[in-house]
Amino acid sequence: MNVTINQEGNKYNVILEGRVDTSNAAQFEQDLKPLMESSNAEIQIDCSGMTYTSSQGLRYFLMLQKHVMSHKGSLVLCNMQPQVKEVFDITGFSNIIKIV
Amino acid sequence: MYSKRFEPIGDKCHEIIEYVMASPDIPSQDDLIFKIRLSIEEVIENIVQYAYENGSGFLEVSTKQEDGVLYINFTDAGTPFNPLDKPDPDISLSAEDRPIGGLGIFISKQMMDKIEYEYKDGCNVLTMSKRVIPA
Numbered sequence: 001m002n003v004t005i006n007q008e009g010n011k012y013n014v015i016l017e018g019r020v021d022t023s024n025a026a027q028f029e030q031d032l033k034p035l036m037e038s039s040n041a042e043i044q045i046d047c048s049g050m051t052y053t054s055s056q057g058l059r060y061f062l063m064l065q066k067h068v069m070s071h072k073g074s075l076v077l078c079n080m081q082p083q084v085k086e087v088f089d090i091t092g093f094s095n096i097i098k099i100v
Numbered sequence: 101m102y103s104k105r106f107e108p109i110g111d112k113c114h115e116i117i118e119y120v121m122a123s124p125d126i127p128s129q130d131d132l133i134f135k136i137r138l139s140i141e142e143v144i145e146n147i148v149q150y151a152y153e154n155g156s157g158f159l160e161v162s163t164k165q166e167d168g169v170l171y172i173n174f175t176d177a178g179t180p181f182n183p184l185d186k187p188d189p190d191i192s193l194s195a196e197d198r199p200i201g202g203l204g205i206f207i208s209k210q211m212m213d214k215i216e217y218e219y220k221d222g223c224n225v226l227t228m229s230k231r232v233i234p235a
Contacts, residue, residue: 022145023114052134054141055203065195083134090210091203092191 002049003031010073011042017049020057029060036064039071048079053087065097076100103162109176110155113148117141120172125165127232135211136170139228142204143174143183151178151224168233169213174226181224182217184209 001018012035020028035043043064053061061077068075077099080088088094102123106112120126120140126133147159160175183205189198209215212228219225 022141052138054138054145055201055207056145058203059201062195062198062200066200069195083131087138087207090191091189091207092193092198095191096193096195096198 001028003028005031005034007034010038010040012038012044014043014045015049016045016047019052020050020060021052021054022056025054025056025060028057032060032064036067038068038073041068041071041073043068043073043075045075045077046079047077047084048081050084051081053084055091058087058091058093061093061097074098101162101164103160105158105160107158108156109148109152109159112159113141113144116144116148116159116161120144120161120163123163125163125170127170132230132232136172136230139208139211139230140172142208143226143228146183146204147174147176147178147224150181151176165232168231168235169229170232171227171229175223177223180219182219183226184215184217 001020001024004015006013035041065075075097077097080099085099088099102125104119106116109116117137117140121137126136148155151157157176157178162173164171186205188206189202208228213230215226215228217226
């Protein structure tokens, strides 16, 4: 799992690659920290390289969504692989996090 | 039968997942592998974290395939716990109202055809099944 964050002003372009699971959930949380401390941020996460997420990963996506909503920001996930999208669909996360 | 007993299990989550996924009963199609891995990860993670107070007990896993249906069995002697008692999350809630967590076993249930639990001879016995070869 690899998270790359490019920040320009209040725009965050994030590239997320690999698997988010039990073994690296703590690292994922750590990597997302700059986003969790942002305000008025426009966050876009490119998920084209994300091959897997367990409920551990979903936990942090929801925390991030809650954070941007309470800090006047926005979050968009894009280019999600179909299998990963299915996990977001069955858990209802597709309805509460913007996926394009 | 493909079967192994892990003890202690405290730091073996990843090892146990890899053992199950290496079973000859696991199908080779990517979409099925994805769903099976996700299902077992959620279950194994729960057992490793919560079954025993200090992670010192055992977890026995086994797999078999019968008539095109894959069965994966998990047996531990930890605190009696039926994960199926947990109500499904309300997936219609808004982001503000959605609680963090509580999705693990729900995801497993969605990905597999069936999950059954029984408490037998002092053990939690969880069996999940999924058709992997069309009838």
